[in-house]
Amino acid sequence: MTAGPGVPTREPSPARSEPAGSGSRRGSRLRTLTRVLPLGPATALLAVFLLGPVLWSFYGSFTNAALTGAHARSQDWIGLDNYARLFADPVFPLSLWLTVLFVVASAILGQNFLGLGIALLMNRANRVVSGIVGTAVVSAWVLPEIVAAFVAYAYFSKDGTLNQVLAGFGMTGANWLYSLPMLAVVLANVWRGTAFSMMVYRAALNDVPVEVTEAAMIDGAGGITRLTLITIPMIKNSITTNLMLITLQTLSVFTLIWVMTAGGPGNQSTTLPVMAFQEAFKFSDIGYGTAIATVMLLIGAVFSIVYIRALRPGKE
Amino acid sequence: MAPRAVPTSIASPRKDVSALVSNGILIVIALCFLLPLAWLVLASLDVKASYQTQLPAELSLANFTAVLTPGLTFLPLWNSVLLSGGTAIVTVVASVLAAYPLSRYTMRFNKPFMYAILFGTCLPITAIMVPVYSLFVRMNLLDSLPATIFFMAATSLPMAIWMTKNFMDSVPISLEEAAWVDGASAMNALRRIVVPLMRPGLGVVFIFVFIQAWGNFFVPFVLLLSPGKQPAAVSIYSFFGQYGAIAYGQLAAFSVLYSVPVILLYVLVSRGMGGSFTMSGAIKG
Numbered sequence: 394m395t396a397g398p399g400v401p402t403r404e405p406s407p408a409r410s411e412p413a414g415s416g417s418r419r420g421s422r423l424r425t426l427t428r429v430l431p432l433g434p435a436t437a438l439l440a441v442f443l444l445g446p447v448l449w450s451f452y453g454s455f456t457n458a459a460l461t462g463a464h465a466r467s468q469d470w471i472g473l474d475n476y477a478r479l480f481a482d483p484v485f486p487l488s489l490w491l492t493v494l495f496v497v498a499s500a501i502l503g504q505n506f507l508g509l510g511i512a513l514l515m516n517r518a519n520r521v522v523s524g525i526v527g528t529a530v531v532s533a534w535v536l537p538e539i540v541a542a543f544v545a546y547a548y549f550s551k552d553g554t555l556n557q558v559l560a561g562f563g564m565t566g567a568n569w570l571y572s573l574p575m576l577a578v579v580l581a582n583v584w585r586g587t588a589f590s591m592m593v594y595r596a597a598l599n600d601v602p603v604e605v606t607e608a609a610m611i612d613g614a615g616g617i618t619r620l621t622l623i624t625i626p627m628i629k630n631s632i633t634t635n636l637m638l639i640t641l642q643t644l645s646v647f648t649l650i651w652v653m654t655a656g657g658p659g660n661q662s663t664t665l666p667v668m669a670f671q672e673a674f675k676f677s678d679i680g681y682g683t684a685i686a687t688v689m690l691l692i693g694a695v696f697s698i699v700y701i702r703a704l705r706p707g708k709e
Numbered sequence: 710m711a712p713r714a715v716p717t718s719i720a721s722p723r724k725d726v727s728a729l730v731s732n733g734i735l736i737v738i739a740l741c742f743l744l745p746l747a748w749l750v751l752a753s754l755d756v757k758a759s760y761q762t763q764l765p766a767e768l769s770l771a772n773f774t775a776v777l778t779p780g781l782t783f784l785p786l787w788n789s790v791l792l793s794g795g796t797a798i799v800t801v802v803a804s805v806l807a808a809y810p811l812s813r814y815t816m817r818f819n820k821p822f823m824y825a826i827l828f829g830t831c832l833p834i835t836a837i838m839v840p841v842y843s844l845f846v847r848m849n850l851l852d853s854l855p856a857t858i859f860f861m862a863a864t865s866l867p868m869a870i871w872m873t874k875n876f877m878d879s880v881p882i883s884l885e886e887a888a889w890v891d892g893a894s895a896m897n898a899l900r901r902i903v904v905p906l907m908r909p910g911l912g913v914v915f916i917f918v919f920i921q922a923w924g925n926f927f928v929p930f931v932l933l934l935s936p937g938k939q940p941a942a943v944s945i946y947s948f949f950g951q952y953g954a955i956a957y958g959q960l961a962a963f964s965v966l967y968s969v970p971v972i973l974l975y976v977l978v979s980r981g982m983g984g985s986f987t988m989s990g991a992i993k994g
Contacts, residue, residue, distance in 0.1 A: 428810050431896070432822070435807035435866055438799075442841075442863030443829060450840035458843055511738060517731040522739075529739040532746060535975045537924035539942045540749070540964040547752075547760045547957075548745040554762040558744070584742060616727075637831075645833035648926045652946070666835040673839040674931075682839040689836035697831030701824065 450690060453683035468680065475684035484660050484668060485685075492644070492664040495579060500643040503583035505636060508590025512598055513620070527591070534588030542652035545581035546570070549653065574654045574662040581649055586642065590635050597631035598624070630703075637700035641693060665689050753965045758958035772962035781948070782941075782966060789940035789967075792858060792929065793922035799862035800869045800918045801911055807866075808873040809899050813882065823874075829867030838931050845932060852934045861928055865918045872917070876910030877903065916978045920971045941967045 454475055458468035479485050511530065515523035533541060548554045549569040556566035569577040601624060609619050625632070647666040650656065656663035656671060663671070665685060673682025744762075752758035753772055755765030776782050811819055841860065842851075850856035884906070885898040893901070904911070926942040933939050936947070945963055 425816070428814050428816065428895075431806040431809050431899075432811075433806075435803040435870060438803055438859060438863040439829065439866055442860045443832070443837075443866075446837045446841045446844055447832070449844045450837060453840050453843055507738075511735065514731040514735050517728050518735050519728065519732060522732045522735050526735045526739045526742075529742040531975075532972075533742055535920070535972055536968050537926070537942060537971060539924075539926040539945055540968050543945075543960065543964060544745045544749050547748050550760045553760045554744060554748050557762060584745065587742075641831050641833060645835035647835045666833075669836070669839050673842070679839065679843045683843065686836045686839045689833055693831060693833040693836060694828075697828050700831060701827055 447690060450683055450687050453680060454687045456680045456683075458679040458683070459677050471680070475681050478681065479684050479688070484663065487660055488663050488665050488668045491575065491662060494575060495582070495646070495650075495664050496640055496643045498575075499579040499582035500586070500639040501636060503579065504587045504590045504639050504643075505632075507583060507587045508592075508635075509594050509632075511587070511591045512594035513624075515595065516598055527595075530591055531588045533584050534586065538585075538648045539652065541585050542581075542649045545577075545584065545649065546653050549577040549581065570654055571658055574658065578650050578653055578662055581653060582643065582646060585649065586639065589642070590639060593631055593635045593638075594628065597628040601627045633703050634700075637696060637703070641696055641700075644689070644693060644696070749961050749964060752957050752961035755958055758961060760957065772956075772958040773966070775956075776959050776963045776966070781944075782963065784937070785939060785941040785944035786967065788854075788938060789923055789942065791854065792861070792940045793919045795855075795858040796861040796865065796922040797915045797919040799858060800865050801873075801915050803862065804866060804869040804873040804914065805877075805899070805904060805911065807870050808877045809895070809903070811870070811874050812877040813885075813895075823871075826867045826870050830871065832864075832867075834864050835927060838927060842931050851932065852938065854933070854938055857929060857932045860932065861922050861925065862918075864928075865921060869914050869918055872914050873907075873910070876907050876914070879910075880906045913978055916974050920974055923971050 453468075455470055455472055456468040457471045457474070511526060515526065518526075536544070551568045551570075553569075555569065559566040567573055605627070606619055606623055609623050614622070645666060646664070647670065650662055650664060650667055651670070654662045656667040660668075666689065669682045669685035669689065671682075672678050672685060748760070748762045751762060751765060754768050754770070755763070756769055756771050757766065758772075810816065811822065845851045845853075845856065848856075880903055884902050888898045888902055889895075923940075924942065926946065929940050930943050930946065933943065936944065939947075941963075945960070945967060948960065948963065
C-alpha cells in the first residue's frame, strides 16, 4: 500500500512463537527494534498532535497567554492565577452545573433509555417497522454535526416546526431557544445521539439467548420481571460501555450548542466547551481558556480511567 | 459467545397485542426523529423557504442552482475532500503499520500501548482545541492544511488502530509464515499478503475516519482561517452567519449537497458490515 520505512529485516521468522536460541543478545535487540519500527509513524503523530496539546494544556493554564497584544507572543508564568480566577468566576459553577445537567439529561437519561427502549421494542416489532425506525434514528446521527445543528435550530426556533406541531394540537409553544435553551439543546442532543445507544443495545440484545428469556416466561415471569431480572443483567457490560462512551461524547459537544444558542441567552446554556471557546477566542484570553480546557481534560480522564478499568483490554 | 441469536421469541400468547403496541410506539418515535429533517428536504426545494416546515408552493431546484457555484460549493467541498481524504489516508497507513507489530508479535509494551490507545479514544477532543490552537500559533502551523490533516489523523488514530488491530487479528498468520519461508521481509508480507486480505476491514476504517473528518466542524473552524482553505462544514457556517437575512432555502440546499456523500458512504459501510455495528468489535475489546 505504501512504501513503509525500508527496514532491512535480518530476521525472516517473526512468528509468534520463537524457535529457541535465535541469535545473540545484540541480535535480539536489533530484532526488537525492527519489529517496533512500524509503530513509529503512529507514535510520532500521537505524541506531537495529541500528547503535545495535552501537556501544553497543563503548561498553558499556568500562563497569561493571550490572542492579541503583548502576551500573544511571549507569555509569562503566572502560577495558579488562572485557576484562582476560575474558581472565583461566577460563570464557572454555572457552566459546570450546565455541563453536568447536559450530560445527565441528554446522554444518561435521554439517549441511554430511549436507545434501550427502541432496541427492546425492535425485537418485538415487525421487520419493516424496525427497519424504518432504525433508518430514522440513524439518519439524525449520520448527518454532519453542523447540518444537524442547523436542523435543530430551525426545529426549535420561534416559528419553527415544533411550534407548528404544537399549534396543530391547539397549544402555544414557547420561544424555546430563548426561554428554555437548555431543554432545547438537551432534546436536540437526544435526537442527534440516540442512534449510538440504539445500535449498541441492538447488538447486545442479539447476544441474549432466547432460550433463557423463554424459560423465564414459562416459569411465569412477566415482561417487566424478565427485563429487570434477566435481560438487563445479561447486557450489563454493554450498558457500562455505552454509558461511558456517550458520557465522554456528550461532554465534548460544542457545535450543536454553539449553533443553536451560542451559550446564551446570557450564559444560560454555556457548558464548559462553550465557555473555554468564548474565553479563549472571544475574549482573547488563551491562558484562561486553557485552564478551563485542563479542567475538562481532567474530568474526561477520570471517566476514561473508570471506563478502561471496567473494560480491561488485552487480556493476553 | 452466545449460541445462534434468534431475533424474536417463538411462541407467546400475547405476542400479537404486544407486537401491535411495539409497532405503534416505534412508528411514533420514527416520526419524531424524521420531523426535524422534513424541514431540510422541503426547504431545499422551496424558493420561499423560512424556518417553517411547509410544502413548497412549487417544487424547484432554484436553490441548488443558486448555490452550485465554484466559490460557494465546489471549492469548500473540494477542501472537504482534501481534508477528509488526507486524514483518512494518513490514519489508515499509520494504523496498518502500527497494528502489524501489535497483532503479530508478543511484546512487553503491547499491553501498555493498547491501554494508552484506549485512553486516547476517550479524550474529549473539544477540550484540547484551545491548547491546540496556541500550540499551532507557536509552531507557525495555523492555517496549514497539512498540519490540520495530521492533527485530525492523530485524533482518529486511537480508534483506527484499535479497529485495524482487531481486523488484522482475524487474518490467519499461516499465509505469512509461508512467505517468510520464501524469504519475504515482514513489511513485504504485510504489503503483499495481509493488507490485500483485510481490504474490506481497511475500507471500513477508511470510511469511518472519512465520515468523522467530513462532519467535523470545530477543528477546521479553529485551525483554518483563510476562506480559500476552509471545508464545507466551516463555509456553511459563515454562509449562515454572515448575511442579515438568511437565505434558508439555499442554506438547506447546501446542507443537502454537503450531507449526501457521507450518507452514501454510511450506507456502503452498513451494507458491507451486514448491518452490524461498526464499533462493536472495538467495544468488546
